[in-house]
Structure formats: C-alpha cells, structure tokens
Amino acid sequence: MLIVISIVSFSLIKLAPGDPVQSFITPAMSDNDILRIRQNLGLDRPVHIQYIQWLKNVITGNLGYSLINHRPVLNQILERIPATLGLMGSSLLLSILVGIPLGLISAANKNKWIDNISTIFSYVGISIPSFWFAMILIYTFSLKLNLLPSIGMRTVGVYTTWDLIKHGIMPTIVLSLQNVAVITRYIRSSTISQLKEDYVMVEYASGASKAEVLYKYVLKNSILPVITIVGMSLPSLVSGAFITETVFGWPGMGQLGINSIFSFDYPVIMAITMFSSLLLIIGNLLSDILYGIADPRIKELR
Structure with missing residues (x-):
C-alpha cells in the first residue's frame, strides 16, 4: 500500500505546475547557472530515475534534504510530529468523550427537544467548513473576548502546561467538531x-x-461502530490538521506540509505524505484489532 501511495504521490507532484528551481534563480544568473542548480538538485534526470533513487534512499532511512532550507527532512518531521500527534490525539479524545454521551442521551430522548437540538448540532458539525469555524472562534474568543491566544503553540518565554492547553483549545475544538457530529449520529442510531x-x-x-x-x-453494544468510525476518521484528522494548523499557526506537520507545497519542496511533501499514510494504515490496523477484542464473535468468524 505504501509503495502504491508513493508512486501516485510522486507522479502527482511531478505533474503539478511549478518548479522549485525558481526559488534559487536571480536576474543575474545565466542559463548555465540555472542548469547547474537543476543538476545539483537532481531534477534534470527522468522522473522514474528520480523515483527509484528516492525509494532507495527511503529504504535506507534517508528521506533526503529540503530543497529550500537544505535541512534533513527526517529531522524536520521528527520536530513537528509530536505537535500534530498531540493535536490529533486530543481531538480524537474530545470527540469520543462528547460524541458518545450525546448520542446516548439523544437516543434515550428520541424525538424530544434534546434530540432535536442534538440532530441540528450534528448536521451543522458535519456541514460547517473547518477554516470558517476556526476564524469565527479566533474572532470571538481572541479578538473580542481576549480569552484565548489566537496563534501558535506556546507564548514566547512561557513554558507552562496551562499555556499549552490554552493554545490548544481552539484547534482541538475545530479539528474534533466533525467527528463529534459523526459519532453522535452513529451512537444515536445504534442505541435506538x-x-x-x-x-x-x-x-x-x-x-x-x-x-x-x-x-x-446498551452502551457496550452501541459502542462497537465507534471503533470503526475512529479508524475511518483518521483521514479527516490528518487532512483537517493541514487546515487547522495553518489557520492557528500550530507548528505541526500540517503547517510544514502547506509551506512545502507552496514552495515546491518535493522531498518534504513526499515525506509528510508517507508519514500521514503510515499513520492511517496503523490506525486502521489498530481499529480492526480493537474491534476483534471488543466483539469476540469477530474472532470466531475468522
């Protein structure tokens, strides 16, 4: 699966318009200077040769160097992956803690006012664009009420846990909103x-x-679909992290990925794509394992 993803991703990157060499060109450069830059970056070779060379390096643990800042790609990923995993983990936890009780309460009060409110909330949560919701939160809680910081992961010079929590509240809410809505609907349907x-x-x-x-x-039997939903929600968490981290200036892989896309930094784009794909595959594997643990009948069918 990872090999297929790498081939498709590498092909799409090469087909996309843009050239990283443009970042190095100055008006005083000649055509020969530009050609040497292209050769030094390894961009003058055929695409399939570039892919094979990239694959050989990855197998040996070498993800290459950024075309823009010339730093090792692996170091940049390792620096930012804790921030992304922390944001995704807290969002997933919030989704479960809010979505399951809300779904149970909604099902227990079917067609009553609380169920109607929960249904409206679910539809809004599924439909609302995450970047718009993020800007509304920033405008309300940062600009108007001045309760929460609007950008970054920490205040400069402050290294307390509470400061980290304050910076993570709004990104976590934005990233978890859609999952809360989906889990609520599934739990409600299953509980009914x-x-x-x-x-x-x-x-x-x-x-x-x-x-x-x-x-x-009832909860014991209704919660089984949630295990599958959690596995299915990982792609939306990864893609949502790109938007959320960019809006809030969260220093994770999503922000690094967006910056790399705009600067045509191919090695970094490929590394983030493969790391994200690996997270999704591991998440789906864990989802299948947990489903078998939660429902022993699955093991018997196997």
Whole structure:
C-alpha cells in the first residue's frame, strides 16, 4: 500500500505546475547557472530515475534534504510530529468523550427537544467548513473576548502546561467538531436499534433504571461502530490538521506540509505524505484489532 501511495504521490507532484528551481534563480544568473542548480538538485534526470533513487534512499532511512532550507527532512518531521500527534490525539479524545454521551442521551430522548437540538448540532458539525469555524472562534474568543491566544503553540518565554492547553483549545475544538457530529449520529442510531432488543426489556423487568440500562448494557453494544468510525476518521484528522494548523499557526506537520507545497519542496511533501499514510494504515490496523477484542464473535468468524 505504501509503495502504491508513493508512486501516485510522486507522479502527482511531478505533474503539478511549478518548479522549485525558481526559488534559487536571480536576474543575474545565466542559463548555465540555472542548469547547474537543476543538476545539483537532481531534477534534470527522468522522473522514474528520480523515483527509484528516492525509494532507495527511503529504504535506507534517508528521506533526503529540503530543497529550500537544505535541512534533513527526517529531522524536520521528527520536530513537528509530536505537535500534530498531540493535536490529533486530543481531538480524537474530545470527540469520543462528547460524541458518545450525546448520542446516548439523544437516543434515550428520541424525538424530544434534546434530540432535536442534538440532530441540528450534528448536521451543522458535519456541514460547517473547518477554516470558517476556526476564524469565527479566533474572532470571538481572541479578538473580542481576549480569552484565548489566537496563534501558535506556546507564548514566547512561557513554558507552562496551562499555556499549552490554552493554545490548544481552539484547534482541538475545530479539528474534533466533525467527528463529534459523526459519532453522535452513529451512537444515536445504534442505541435506538439496541433499545428494541429483548435483553433491554428483560433488564427493565428486572428493575434496572433507565440510566443503568443505557450505560451498563446498551452502551457496550452501541459502542462497537465507534471503533470503526475512529479508524475511518483518521483521514479527516490528518487532512483537517493541514487546515487547522495553518489557520492557528500550530507548528505541526500540517503547517510544514502547506509551506512545502507552496514552495515546491518535493522531498518534504513526499515525506509528510508517507508519514500521514503510515499513520492511517496503523490506525486502521489498530481499529480492526480493537474491534476483534471488543466483539469476540469477530474472532470466531475468522
């Protein structure tokens, strides 16, 4: 899968308009100077030769050097990946902590006012553009109320945990909004289906309360689709991180990727693409493993 992704990505990058050599050209340069720059960057060789050379380097752990700042690509990725993983992890955690209870409450109060509000919230969360929502939050909480910082991961010279949390609140909310909406809808649908099962009626007949039935019995069966949703949501988290990190100036892989795309920094673009793809593949693998652990019947079918 990674090899296929690398071939497609490398081909698309080469087909895209733009030339990284333009970043080095000055009016005083001759055609021979420009040709030497292209040769030094390895861009004068055929595309398939460039790909094979890149693949050989990657297999040996060498992701190359940035065409713009000439720093090792791997070092730049390692510097920024903790910020991206932290933002994605906190967003995923928030999505689960908010989406599951909201879906349960919505299903338990089907067609009532709280269910209607939850449904409206879900539709809005799925439909609203993340960059627009990010700008609304910045305008409201940073410019008008002056409660939260609008950009960056830390305040200059401040290294406290609370400062990091304040900087991460708005990016986390923006990145998790769509997942909260999706998880809420899935949990609601699954819970409504489970409430019609015979075991629920048996528990009620045994004297169990509504809350006990929901959180002790129904939740266990309703939560299974969430495992799949979490695996499916990883692509949206990765792509959403590009937009969110750029809007909020979050120093993660998303921001690095956007800057690399605008500067035609091919080695960095390929490295971020492969790292993102690897995260998605590992996430889907973990999702399958967790599904088998949560539902032993899956192992029996295998």
